[in-house]
Amino acid sequence: MKKSIIVAIALLACQHTYAQKSNVFEPDYSKPKAIKGMKLIWNDEFNTNGKPDPNYWRYEKGFVRNQELQWYQPDNAVCKDGVLLIEGRKESIKNPNYVADSKDWRTNREYAEYTSSSIQTRGLKQWKFGRVEVRARIDTTMGSWPAIWTLGINKPWPSNGEIDIMEFYRVKGVATILANVAWGTDKQYVAKWDEAKIPLAKFLAKDKDWSKKFHIWRMDWDKDAIKLYLDDELLNTTPLSETINADGSNPFVEEQYLLLNLALGGNGGKPASDLIKYEVDYVRIYQKK
Structure with missing residues (x-):
């Protein structure tokens, strides 16, 4: 083979690898x-x-859950340059539901000091069993709590079933990637959890630029189990034989819908930045033929 052809092939290989x-x-x-x-x-x-x-997609609005800091509003979610961009911003928003001396965290804050967005497919796109792939880039700054998750359409939480395909927040102060499944117990609003908690440091040790990159979070869900992956690495397997509510029902043989949100504070910790970004490149759902 001529030297010029060998060089050309090598250059093409380098370009392909770089791409x-x-x-x-x-x-x-x-x-x-x-x-x-x-x-x-x-x-x-x-x-x-x-x-x-x-x-x-439909929006969640206001103070919603977990005594988080953000006020959810549509303004913070936009499709731009090939991604869904959700921004968590430090900005003061007056709480229209404020009640002086209220003991409810949703109404006793006169102002929200942060805003963000949470979108969901409830009533629009729901499915039972299949593969979910979501490509996203998460901000691992202190205070960031992004999530890719699903909820069942029947029964109140947690008996409707929750699947956390991805969560990122601080666990005892340690930045952590989570892959969780939850279902109901005999106590109202108390869940039974099957959790996988992997310190972010594990991924950074392999790739110092991990937080700058897009990654693929995946759920494979069938009649036997829920399997949660990150970049094809299996993080958690939950057999459906174990996900039985106290009343004997199984939430994971019912339809679920998808949520994408960026929470601030709470488990995420006190925000260290006035602007935290969460970028979702795509959502793809497959089912067996």
Whole structure:
């Protein structure tokens, strides 16, 4: 083989390798991949600039859960440059539900000091069993609490079932990636949890630029188990034989819907930045043919 051809092949190989490596820092505009034995039943690539598609997504608003700091509002979620961008911002918002001397955390704060967004597919896109793939880049700054999760459409929480495909927050002060499944007990609002907690340091030890890159969080859910992955690494397996509510029902043989949100404070800790970003490149859901 001539030397010039060998050099050309080597250059092409280098360029291909560079493209593969550089792509982890950028949105992926390629079409959803074909998966043998499965069909794509719904996806959102977030490739159109503007607000999230109202045919797929609805907003949570106000103070919602966990005594978090943020006021959820639509303004903080926008599709831009190939991603869904959710921003957590330090800004003062007057609480229209404020009641002086109230003991309810949702009403006893006169102002919210932070804003963010939470969007969900409830009533619009719901499904039972299948594979969920979400490519996202998370901000690992103190105070950041991003999540990719699902909830069941029947019964109150936690008997409706919760699947945390991804959560990131501080566990006893340690930055942690979580992959969890929860269901009901005989006590109201008390869940039974199957949790996987992996310190962020484990991923940073392998790749110091981990937090700068997009990653793929995946759930494989069938009649036997829920399996949660990060970049094809299995983080947690929950057999459905164990996910039985106190009343004998199993929430994970019922439909679930998807939520994408960026919480601030709470388990995330006191925010260390006035602006925290959470970027979701795409959501893809497959089911067996």
